[in-house]
Amino acid sequence: MIRETLALAALVAALSLPQAVLAQQNDNSVLEEITVTATKREQSIYDVPLAVSAFSADTIEKAGIGDLIDVGKFVPNLNVTEFSAGHTASVNPFIRGIGLQDHLITTDPGVSVYVDGVYLGRQVGQNWSLANIERLEVLRGPQGTLYGRNSIGGAINIITAKPGAEEGGRVSLTAGSRGRLNGDFYNNVKLSDELAMSVTGAYQKRDGIGKFTALDNPRKEVGEMQDISARVALSWTPRDDFSLLIVADGNDGDNGLRPYTTLIDELPNGAVYGAGYRNSDLATNPYDNNTGQADLIAVTNAAHGLSLTAEWAMNEQLTSKLIVSDRHSEYKAGLDDDSFFDNFLAFPEDGEADQTSAELQLNGDYGDWDFVAGLYYYKEDGMNNQDPNIFLGGAGTYFLEQTVKSQAIYGNVGYDISDRFRLSGGLRYTSDEKDAFVDISSFVSTSGHRSWSETSWELSGVYELNGGMSVYGTVQNGYQSGQFPPRAYCLFGNLDFTQPGNVSPDNCFVAGKNITAQNYEMGLKGQPTDYLSMSLAVFYTDYNDLPYQVSTTTDAGFDTSNIIVSQNSSGVEWESTLLLGDNFFLHTSLGYINVDVDDPVAVAPLTPEWTAAISPEYTMDLSNGGTLLLRADWSFRDKMYGEPTADPGRFTGIDSRSLLNFNVTYKPADGDWSISGYGRNVTDERYDQGRLNTGDYVLVMLSNDASEFGVRYTMEFGK
Numbered sequence: 001m002i003r004e005t006l007a008l009a010a011l012v013a014a015l016s017l018p019q020a021v022l023a024q025q026n027d028n029s030v031l032e033e034i035t036v037t038a039t040k041r042e043q044s045i046y047d048v049p050l051a052v053s054a055f056s057a058d059t060i061e062k063a064g065i066g067d068l069i070d071v072g073k074f075v076p077n078l079n080v081t082e083f084s085a086g087h088t089a090s091v092n093p094f095i096r097g098i099g100l101q102d103h104l105i106t107t108d109p110g111v112s113v114y115v116d117g118v119y120l121g122r123q124v125g126q127n128w129s130l131a132n133i134e135r136l137e138v139l140r141g142p143q144g145t146l147y148g149r150n151s152i153g154g155a156i157n158i159i160t161a162k163p164g165a166e167e168g169g170r171v172s173l174t175a176g177s178r179g180r181l182n183g184d185f186y187n188n189v190k191l192s193d194e195l196a197m198s199v200t201g202a203y204q205k206r207d208g209i210g211k212f213t214a215l216d217n218p219r220k221e222v223g224e225m226q227d228i229s230a231r232v233a234l235s236w237t238p239r240d241d242f243s244l245l246i247v248a249d250g251n252d253g254d255n256g257l258r259p260y261t262t263l264i265d266e267l268p269n270g271a272v273y274g275a276g277y278r279n280s281d282l283a284t285n286p287y288d289n290n291t292g293q294a295d296l297i298a299v300t301n302a303a304h305g306l307s308l309t310a311e312w313a314m315n316e317q318l319t320s321k322l323i324v325s326d327r328h329s330e331y332k333a334g335l336d337d338d339s340f341f342d343n344f345l346a347f348p349e350d351g352e353a354d355q356t357s358a359e360l361q362l363n364g365d366y367g368d369w370d371f372v373a374g375l376y377y378y379k380e381d382g383m384n385n386q387d388p389n390i391f392l393g394g395a396g397t398y399f400l401e402q403t404v405k406s407q408a409i410y411g412n413v414g415y416d417i418s419d420r421f422r423l424s425g426g427l428r429y430t431s432d433e434k435d436a437f438v439d440i441s442s443f444v445s446t447s448g449h450r451s452w453s454e455t456s457w458e459l460s461g462v463y464e465l466n467g468g469m470s471v472y473g474t475v476q477n478g479y480q481s482g483q484f485p486p487r488a489y490c491l492f493g494n495l496d497f498t499q500p501g502n503v504s505p506d507n508c509f510v511a512g513k514n515i516t517a518q519n520y521e522m523g524l525k526g527q528p529t530d531y532l533s534m535s536l537a538v539f540y541t542d543y544n545d546l547p548y549q550v551s552t553t554t555d556a557g558f559d560t561s562n563i564i565v566s567q568n569s570s571g572v573e574w575e576s577t578l579l580l581g582d583n584f585f586l587h588t589s590l591g592y593i594n595v596d597v598d599d600p601v602a603v604a605p606l607t608p609e610w611t612a613a614i615s616p617e618y619t620m621d622l623s624n625g626g627t628l629l630l631r632a633d634w635s636f637r638d639k640m641y642g643e644p645t646a647d648p649g650r651f652t653g654i655d656s657r658s659l660l661n662f663n664v665t666y667k668p669a670d671g672d673w674s675i676s677g678y679g680r681n682v683t684d685e686r687y688d689q690g691r692l693n694t695g696d697y698v699l700v701m702l703s704n705d706a707s708e709f710g711v712r713y714t715m716e717f718g719k
Contacts, residue, residue: 031527031530031531031532031533031577031579032056033045033046033527033533034054034056034135036048036052036054036135036137037137037157037159038050038052038137038139038157039146039372039412039424040146040361040363040372040412041363041370041372045525045535046468046469046470046525046526046527046535047422047462047470048462048472049424049460049461049462049472049473049474049523050139050140050141050143050460050472050474050476050521050523051139051140051141051521051523051535051537051539051573052137052138052139052140053074053075053076053078053137053138053140053575053589054135054136054137054138055071055074055135055136055137056134056135057133057134057135057161060133060136061714062617062629062631062663062665063615063631063633063661063663064633064661064663064678064680066182066204067091068080068091068093068113068156069082069091071136071138071156072093073613073633073635073659074589074613074615074633074635075138075140075589075591075611076140076573076574076575076589076590076591076611076612076613077095077096077097077140077571077573077591077592077593077611078093078094078095078138078140078154078591078611079093079094079099079606079607079608079611079637079640080092080093080094081093081094081099081101081606081689081690081701082258082689082701082703082704083101083102083103083689083690083701087103087255087258087299087301087331087333088223088224088225088253088255088256088257088258088299088704089227089253089255089299089301089331090103091113092109092606093109093111093113093153093154093156094110094111094153094606094607095110095111095138095140095141095153095154096140096141096153096154096539096541096569096571096593096607097153097567097569097593097595097604097607098110098111098152098153098154098517098543098546098604099111099153099606100549101549101605101606101690102486102549102560103122103351104351104384104400104486104487105351105353105382105383105384105400105401105402105486106400106402106434106436106483106484106485106486107483107486107549108149108150108480108481108483109150110150110151110152110153110480111150111151111153111154111155111156112143112147112148112150112151112154112155112156113155113156113158114147114155114156114157114158115158115160116158116159116160116247116307116309116323117309117323117359118305118307118323118325118327118357119150119355119357119378120327121327121353121355121378121380122329122353122382132160132161132186132198132200132231133158133159133160133161134159134160134161134162134165135157135159136156136157136158136159137156137157137159138154138155138156138157139151139154139155139156139157140154140537140539140573141153141154141474141476141519141521141539141541142154142476142477142478142517142518142519142541143155143476143478144428144456144458144476144477144478144479144517145410145412145426145427145428145456145457145458145476146372146410146412146426146428148376148406148408148410148428148430148456148479149406149408149430149432149454149478149479149480149481150480151478152478152479152480152515152516152517152543153517160200160231160233161186161188161198162198162233162235162245163188163196163197163198163233163234163235163245164188164190164196164235164237165188166188166719167188167189167190167718167719168187168188168716168717168718168719169185169186169187169188169189169716169717169718170185170186170714170715170716170717171183171184171185171714171715171717172184172185172712172713172714172715173712173713173714174710174711174712174713175710175711176678176708176709176710176711177707177708177709177710178206178207178209178706178708179205179206179207180205180206180207180708180710181203181205181206182202182203182204182205182712183202183203184200184201184202184203185199185200185201185202186198186199186200187199187718189718194236194237194238195234195235195236196234196235196237197232197233197234197235198231198232198233199230199231199232199233200229200230200231200232201228201229201230201231202227202228202229202230203227203228204225204226204227205225205226205227206224206225206226206708207221207224208220208221208222208223208224208256209221209222209223209259209287209704209706210222210223210259210283210285210287210288210289211288211289212288212289212291212297213283213288213289213290214289214290214291214292214341215291215292215294215297218294218297219297219298220255220256220257220297220298221256222256222257222258222259222287222288222289222297223255223256223257223258223259223287223704224255224256225253225255225256225704226253226254226255227251227252227253227254227255228251228252228253229249229250229251229252230249230250230251231247231248231249231250232247232248232249233245233246233247233248234246234247240313241312241313241314242310242311242312242313243310243311244308244309244310245308245309245310245311246306246307246308247305247306247307247308247309248304248305248306249304249305250302250303250304250305251301251302251303251304252300252301252302253299253300253301253302254298254300255298255299255300255301256297256298256299257289257296257297257298257299257333257335258299258701258702258704259286259287259289259701259702259703259704260289260335260339260699260700260701260702261282261283261286261289261339261700261702262282262337262338262339262340262697262698262699262700263279263651263697263698263700264277264278264279264281264282264697265278265279266651266698267651267693267695267696267697267698270695270696270697271392271553271696272338272344272345272696272697273696275344275392275393277338277340277342277344281340281341282339282340283339286700286702287686287702289336289339290339290340290341291336291339291340291341292336292340292341292342292343293336293343293346293348295348296334296335296336296346296348298332299331299332299333299334300331300332300333301329301330301331301332301333302329302330302331303327303328303329303330304327304328305325305326305327305328306325306326306327307323307324307325307326308322308323308324308325309321309322309323309324310322317364317365317366318362318363318364319362319363319364320360320361320362320363321359321360321361321362321363322358322359322360322361323357323358323359323361324357324358324359325355325356325357325358326354326355326356327354327355327356328352328353328354328355329352329353330350330351330352330353331350331351331352332348332349332350333348333349333350333351334346334347334348334349334386335347335699337558337697337699338697343390343393344390344392344393345390345391345392345697346389346390347386347389347390347558348386348387348388348389349384349385349386350384350385351382351383351384351385352382352383353380353381353382353383354380354381354382355378355379355380355381356377356378356379356380357376357377357378357379358376358377359374359375359376359377360374360375360376361373361374362374367416368415368416369413369414369415369416370413370414371411371412371413371414372411372412373409373410373411373412374409374410374411375407375408375409376406376407376408376409376410377406377407378404378405378406378407379403379404379405379406380402380403380404381401381402381403382401382402383399383400383401383402384398384399384400384401385397385398385399385400386398386399387399389557389558391553391556391557391558392553396440396441396557397439397440397441397442398438398439398440398441398487398557399437399438399439399440400436400437400438400486400488401436401437402434402435402436402437402484403434403435403436404432404433404434405432405433405434406430406431406432406433406481407430407431408428408429408430408431409428409429410426410427410428410429411426411427411428412424412425412426412458413425413426419464420463420464420465421461421462421463421464422461422462422463423459423460423461424458424459424460424461425457425458425459425460426457426458427455427456427457428455428456428457429453429454429455430453430454430455430456430479431451431452431453432451432452432453432481433449433450433451433452434448434449434450434451434481434484434511435447435448435449436448436449436484436509436511438488438491438509440488440489440491440492440556440557444491444492446488446491446507446509447509448484448509448510448511450482450510450511452481452482452513452514454479454481454514454516456477456478456479457476457477458474458475458476458477459474459475459476460472460473460474460475460476461473461474465526467526467528467529468526468527468528468529469524469525469526469527469528470524470525470526471522471523471524472521472522472523472524472525473521473522473523474519474520474521474522474523475518475519475520475521476518476519476521477516477517477518477519478516478517478519479514479515479516479517480514480515480516481511481514481515482511482512482513482514482515482545482547483511483512483547483562484509484510484511485508485509485559485560485561485562486549486560487551487557487558487559487560488508488509488559489554489556489557489558489559490508490509490554490559490561491507491508491509492554492555492556492557493508493554508561512545512547512562512564513545513564514545515543515544515545515546515547516543516544516545517541517542517543517544518541518542519539519540519541519542520539520540520541521537521538521539521540522537522538522539523535523536523537523538524536531578531579532576532577532578532579533576533577534574534575534576534577535573535574535575535576536572536573536574537572537573537574538571538572539569539570539571539572539573540568540569540570541568541569541570542566542567542568543566543567543568543569544566545564545566546564546565546566546567547562547563547564548562548563548564548565548599548602548605548644549561549562549563549643549644550562550563550643550644550645551643551692551694552694552695553694553695553696558694563599563602563644565597565598565599565602565644566597566598567595567596567597567598567604568595568596569593569594569595569596569604570593570594571591571592571593571594572590572591572592573589573590573591573592574588574589574590574591575588575589575590576588576589583618583619583620583621584616584617584618585616585617585618586614586615586616586617587613587614587615587616587617588612588613588614588615589611589612589613590610590611590612591610591611591612592609592610593607593608593609594609595607597644599644601645601646601647602644602645602646603641603644603645603646604644605640605641605642605643605644606640606641606642606654606690607640607641608637608638608639608640608656609638609639609640610636610638611635611636611637611638612635612636613633613634613635613636614633614634615631615632615633615634616631616632617629617630617631618630618631624668624669625668625669626666626667626668626669627666627667628664628665628666628667629663629664629665629666629667630662630663630664631662631663631664631665632660632661632662632663633660633661633662633663634658634659634660634661635658635659636656636657636658636659637656637657638656639653639654639655639656640653640654641653641654641691642654642688642690642691642692642701643690643691643692643693645693650693650698651691651693651698652691652692652693652698653691654687654688654690654691655687655688657685657687658683658685659681659683659685659705660679660681660682660683661678661679661680661681661682662678662679662682663676663677663678663679664676664677664678671716672715672716672717672719673713673714673715673716674713674714675711675712675713675714676711676712676713676714677709677710677711678709678710678711678712679707679708679709680705680707680708680709681705681706681707681708682707682709683707684706684707685705686702686703686706687702687703687705688700688701688702688703689701689702689703
């Protein structure tokens with residue numbers, strides 16, 4: 001398979017050569033080179049020794065990217081799903097076959113998300129509005145040295161515009177079908193020579209995709225979305241060598257339960273079928289819902305945070321940075337798993353998490369060599385509560401809580417061996433500690449404690465070729481601490497009835513071993529001509545002690561356990577932007593991945609073999625001095641499985657999907673406003689986000705992405 005992957009990489013590179021020759025015929029424009037901070041220092045994207053996709057604010061606007069779910073349509077081998085407890089605001093990214101579709105406090109994501117250097121620990125509420133974004137970076141592959149644990153699949157960096165960087169602001173209003181009504185604003189102003197402030201606010205609303213048909217006057221529709229967010233940043237620069245940035249942000253979401261349905265007839269030996277229920281008890285339209293539980297039709301989320309970033313240029317060579325943050329998030333959600341009127345399977349849920357983090361960085365630049373080093377601290381306290389949950393008609397409760405403490409020290413050193421050849425290497429030592437507790441119906445309870453430590457390392461080299469190209473090679477690894485099971489109904493199998501309320505010493509509420517990832521990657525990137533930018537990456541990654549989550553129903557309740565596997569993944573990724581003629585760009589991406597698992601029936605869940613995107617973009621100069629931008633975006637995600645089994649009898653296969661968007665934007669000669677017409681999912685493709693077979697029923701999470709057409713007006717001021 002490695003030979004096939006290398007052959008595919010060679011084929012993609014060969015196919016790009018005719019495009020490069022064609023591009024050389026045009027001498028009218030030069031592509032912009034993007035600066036990124038993927039290695040915690042500013043570099044050209046062509047000099048970074050890893051596969052990274054970068055989206056500027058201009059690209060985000062042109063492509064109609066409104067959140068992280070949209071980003072998942074453009075990046076090779078990235079698949080962003082929405083699963084968690086039916087929550088409309090959840091985000092579950094999978095990069096190169098690594099991610100997590102669960103959300104309970106004992107589960108950690110395999111892809112880390114950062115906003116201005118602050119790690120976001122929970123998946124619910126991560127579907128950020130991307131107003132006031134300067135740049136977004138997707139780092140593919142393990143990032144254990146610089147980004148630490150929970151980045152074994154990759155990392156997503158969201159970088160906002162800094163106060164005082166560019167004065168002025170913008171206001172944007174959007175109205176469209178499905179009751180779409182959005183508004184966002186951003187203003188960046190200098191208050192004095194030392195003080196600058198930026199203010200960002202956003203309101204998003206969209207009607208649902210279905211109805212709760214069995215309830216009278218429900219306050220929400222299926223998949224309805226409503227979110228308010230705000231962010232205030234204050235920058236103080238009392239002198240040239242010191243700056244202080246204080247940021248406060250918050251959001252509040254009040255949404256409808258996301259669309260889903262339940263398959264019953266497909267499992268005639270299941271408990272739901274045996275109780276006399278059938279698919280005919282469900283809504284005729286799967287995007288409607290026949291639930292009779294009025295308390296389970298709405299999902300809410302709220303979060304707020306405060307961060308402080310202090311930077312001090314100690315001298316011309318050394319710079320220090322301190323990032324301190326405190327965040328709180330909470331949600332209410334849950335699923336009526338049976339999808340019919342009777343209260344047979346219902347799991348209402350609320351949860352919250354408090355996290356504190358601090359990172360001290362030291363950056364040095366001494367000509368031929370440079371370094372970044374740091375100390376990191378992270379603590380999270382969180383809980384989930386289901387009260388009452390209804391399982392096969394019986395009522396109970398489920399309470400779960402966990403405290404995590406993580407500390408790390410890291411360093412990365414780079415050395416320019418020559419003007420063209422750079423070597424770099426890094427180490428990170430991490431120590432983690434988790435304390436968890438579970439209580440089921442005040443009948444069974446237990447706690448668990450475990451500590452882990454790991455040293456992650458990487459070694460990479462970049463060589464600048466002739467003609468604006470660079471070739472790189474990287475060996476890197478990542479690390480994630482083990483995890484306690486999120487739904488531990490397996491405890492009933494170890495119940496010691498001589499001691500009510502306790503479980504036997506061999507109980508199943510234990511955390512696994514360290515999860516490790518070793519990645520080998522080679523890449524070619526740059527601008528072979530002034531009119532073609534491209535990147536090509538080939539990788540092989542070996543994962544050990546990787547938890548696959550499998551959910552089943554037991555006599556006691558809904559159990560989710562971790563099956564520990566070894567997995568290796570190999571693949572190729574391609575991205576390019578080509579100028580074919582005056583003002584005509586063609587953006588492409590292509591990803592292929594092959595995943596082998598040591599379990600004969602297991603597969604990597606929610607991991608399509610092929611991912612692709614094609615985006616032609618043409619800017620037309622009008623006779624009145626204005627411009628008309630025409631852009632289309634086609635994205636493809638191959639068929640996949642919703643859970644870690646390829647058994648066709650489990651009904652967990654998900655079909656491939658192709659989505660088509662368009663954007664037409666008029667901008668007048670003065671350029672201070674624009675108006676756009678857009679279409680999203682114009683063919684109204686309906687697709688599954690995830691599937692879960694419990695043995696008694698199949699839960700099918702549906703997309704909330706029906707077709708939408710609308711108009712967006714944007715005005716800039718003060719620039």
